[in-house]
Amino acid sequence: MQLSTERLRLTRLQAEDWPIFYQVHTDENAMAFISEVRQDAEIRQRFNDRLAPWQVTSFHMLCLTIRLAATDEAVGFIGANAEWAPFRQAEVGYxxxxxxxxxxxxxxxxxxxTDFLFNDCEFHKLKAEVVEGNWASRRVLEKNGFRLEGTFRDNYLLRGRWVxxxxxxxxxxxRK
Incomplete structure (x- = not known):
């Protein structure tokens, strides 16, 4: 599976993507609104969990490596957790x-x-949770047609603090 844009290629996570996966998950700035930097064994387990083949009805995450089309350099990850039956919804993250x-x-x-999940996989709704104050991520979502539907108070324990x-x-x- 591969998705392409003008500047990017999104490819299924492969075993050889371990170095970039580790790099993202140990990048303090990349993880600032996601979680504390985890121990190496936990990062490795997350990576291994995401290597499983994915289909719309899977109970595990679709994980794609984001690569620059011009150089093949990996710059990050994007994915979705599906809730296919009966809701036809997926939660996206990057x-x-x-x-x-x-x-x-x-x-x-x-x-x-988003185009792939709606058009090829026939999801009805996509969702995303973003830590309040993560304005960059909010802009990414809003540029893609996502709307703020609410705020969950003290919903997530991030680095020892409820956010x-x-x-x-x-x-x-x-999206039409």
């Missing part, structure tokens, strides 16, 4: 190496993934 922040790669990758989560949703009809 993380980039901080060296690649602010270049539009997240928005471009999310656009490709609010913004809940975003995008219906297939929002």
């Amino acid at each position: 993380s980039l190496l901080s060296a690649h922040f602010g270049k539009g790669y997240g928005s471009e990758a999310l656009s490709a993934l 609010n989560d913004w809940m975003f949703g995008c219906l297939k009809s929002d």
